Amino acid sequence: MNAGSLNSSGTIKTRSHYPLQEQFIQRKSSKENLDRFIPNRSAMDFDYAHYMVTEGNKGKENPVLSSPSREIYRKQLAESLNMNRTRILAFKNKPPTPVDSIPHQISTHNQDTKPAKSRRFIPQTSERTLDAPDLVDDYYLNLLDWGSNNVLAIALGSSVYLWDATNRSTSELVTVDDENGPVTSISWAPDGQHIAVGLNNSEVQLWDTTSNRQLRTLKGGHRQRVGSLAWNNHILTTGGMDGRIVNNDVRIRSHIVETYRGHEQEVCGLKWSASGSQLASGGNDNLLYIWDRATASSNSSTQWLHRLDDHTSSVKALAWCPFQGNLLASGGGSSDRCIKFWNTHTGACLNSIDTGSQVCSLLWNKNERELLSSHGFTQNQLTLWKYPSMVKMAELTGHTSRVIFMAQSPDGCTVASAAADETLRFWNVFGAPAAATKAAPKARTEPFSNVNRIR
Numbered sequence: 001m002n003a004g005s006l007n008s009s010g011t012i013k014t015r016s017h018y019p020l021q022e023q024f025i026q027r028k029s030s031k032e033n034l035d036r037f038i039p040n041r042s043a044m045d046f047d048y049a050h051y052m053v054t055e056g057n058k059g060k061e062n063p064v065l066s067s068p069s070r071e072i073y074r075k076q077l078a079e080s081l082n083m084n085r086t087r088i089l090a091f092k093n094k095p096p097t098p099v100d101s102i103p104h105q106i107s108t109h110n111q112d113t114k115p116a117k118s119r120r121f122i123p124q125t126s127e128r129t130l131d132a133p134d135l136v137d138d139y140y141l142n143l144l145d146w147g148s149n150n151v152l153a154i155a156l157g158s159s160v161y162l163w164d165a166t167n168r169s170t171s172e173l174v175t176v177d178d179e180n181g182p183v184t185s186i187s188w189a190p191d192g193q194h195i196a197v198g199l200n201n202s203e204v205q206l207w208d209t210t211s212n213r214q215l216r217t218l219k220g221g222h223r224q225r226v227g228s229l230a231w232n233n234h235i236l237t238t239g240g241m242d243g244r245i246v247n248n249d250v251r252i253r254s255h256i257v258e259t260y261r262g263h264e265q266e267v268c269g270l271k272w273s274a275s276g277s278q279l280a281s282g283g284n285d286n287l288l289y290i291w292d293r294a295t296a297s298s299n300s301s302t303q304w305l306h307r308l309d310d311h312t313s314s315v316k317a318l319a320w321c322p323f324q325g326n327l328l329a330s331g332g333g334s335s336d337r338c339i340k341f342w343n344t345h346t347g348a349c350l351n352s353i354d355t356g357s358q359v360c361s362l363l364w365n366k367n368e369r370e371l372l373s374s375h376g377f378t379q380n381q382l383t384l385w386k387y388p389s390m391v392k393m394a395e396l397t398g399h400t401s402r403v404i405f406m407a408q409s410p411d412g413c414t415v416a417s418a419a420a421d422e423t424l425r426f427w428n429v430f431g432a433p434a435a436a437t438k439a440a441p442k443a444r445t446e447p448f449s450n451v452n453r454i455r
Contacts, residue, residue, distance in 0.1 A: 019156055020163050020170040020424065023129040120368075122384065122394045126425035127414070129398075130163070132156060137404070137420035139316060139333065139360065139376075140241075140268040140284060141227050142185045144405035144418045149192030151209070152407065152416055154424065155183035160197055162209060165409065173207060174214070187229035187236075192410075196236055198226030204238055206250060218255055221246035230270040230279070232293070237279060239267030245281055247296065258296040262289050262304050271318040273325060278305070278344055280328055282315030288330055290344050306347035312336045317373070319362035329371060331359025339373060339390075353390045355383065360404050365430045366412030372429060374417055376402030382417060384429060396427055 134157035136143065143155040152163045153173070158181030160173040176183065176199060185198035194215070197205045204218040204226055222240035230237045235257070236248045245260035245267055260281070269282030279291040290306040317331030317339075327350075328342045337357055341350040358376035365372070369387045380403055382396040401420035408415055408430075415427045 018131065019133060019159075019161050019172075020130045020154070023131060023423070120431045122431075123428050124394065124396060126396075126398050127428050128426040130424040132418055132422050132424045134159075135418055135420070135422050136182055136184075137401070138184075139314065139358075139402075139404060140266055142187070142229065142268075142405065143183065144407045144416065144424075145186050145188050145195075146407035146409055146416060147188035147192040147195070148190060148410050150410055151188075151192065153186050153188065153195055154418060155186050155197075158182045160186060160195075165414075171212075173209060173212060174205070176205075184225045184227045185229045187231060189231050189236075190233065196229050196231070198229055198238065200225045202226060202240065204229070204236070204248070206236075216250070218248050218250075221248060221256055221259075224266075228267050228270040228281075230272050232272040232276045232279075237270055237272065239263075239270045239281060239283075241266040243267060243283065243285075245270070245279075245291075258302060260289075260291050260296070260302050260304070262307065263287060268314060268316040269318045269330075271320055271328075273320045273328075273344075274322065275325055278326075280318050280320070280330070280344070282311075282318055282330060284314045286311050286313055286315065286332075286336075288315045288318075288342075290328075290342075290347065306344065308342065308347060308349070310340060310349055310352070311338065317359045317362040319364050319371070322364050322366050323369065329362050329364070331355075331362050331373060334358040334376065339371070339385075341388075351388070351390070353385075358402065360402060361406040363406050363408050363415060366408075367430065367432075370430070372406070372415060374403035374406050376404075380419065380421075382406075382415070382427065382429070394429070396429065398425055399423065 150165045159175040180201045202222040206215045224241035228239035243263040247258035248255040263283035265284035281289045288308040292305045311332040313333030313336035319329045321327035326345045340352045361374045363372045371385045380399045384393040399419040403419045405418040
């Protein structure tokens, strides 16, 4: 992969940074980068220090004046007065003696009857930081996704890059022409091999990443840019700036099979439920829709299951709960700032939490009842919540601009966040998976077996 890329006019576009290169940031912690010890005067005993320097060694220098009985007496006296210390300078205060507030017998009895659950350690700093130059600062786009084969895809300007989390290698998948770009959305297919790339010119490209070959281009579904994508087996759902939602069957030549109409402005959030029976869509019109796959039809009169208007700003952040199939979390933009929880069978709002800042994305922990949110002004943080109490468990800071995109590793442990500060950070926020959790079987590749013949 070259640091520059050719555009349609044949000139070379250079980048200010080499994409997806690791940053090495010097630590500023008080416990690091220390090259010398500075004595702590408040912890020093100057009287004892003076004695040791002037008087303490006289007996050793004049052994004739010292008898065995006198030596025994001196040692006992030094022991009682705590004068057997060997250090004169003190570099830190002596820690206080621990106090057992619970009688030993009671605490031992409680430990025998009910072992305490160890508290999970949540790192407060990112594990790794990569450069992400030319990342488009647009709340309504979706430019980051982590595939089932442990490869992270990110769109930077008009290019799509792949970062293999297994060997930390980077490759460039595609750079589109200026008249077609920039890239406005990306989404891995369930098989982790094929990826959809939405463009500013209303088209969607389908790529095979193992051979770095474009399989086909989906046209005619939208009139403006495609900012959101979601897979449901062989169905690729696309959401456009024109407010349309289109189901595309990638196996057939006439790929448009259903169209959902409801949004009046750009569709910026799309998520299929785990069962594939319900689709959630959020838009710049402040509306959240729930669509039922069973009632979808090829005509333009497909009716939504629920039209939810509780949010007062754009709805981009959407996340289906992994342990309750009909539970959906949604997040509102800068004028709303709320995370809301929905029963998608009834359309009821179960809870609403004001986070105090723009909600850019949401991710559920696959192993614990926790929810992670990313935010904009003022802290540009990631917040980990305990569900359903919505108590804050941790706030992760490091980004200097709003954290627009998040993606989760296949094992559910690591989260990647991309922000307008043009950095990509990795957080070990969700801990290790449960020992009994088995790896999910990879999706079959049959839906793409005949795509090569479609042009």
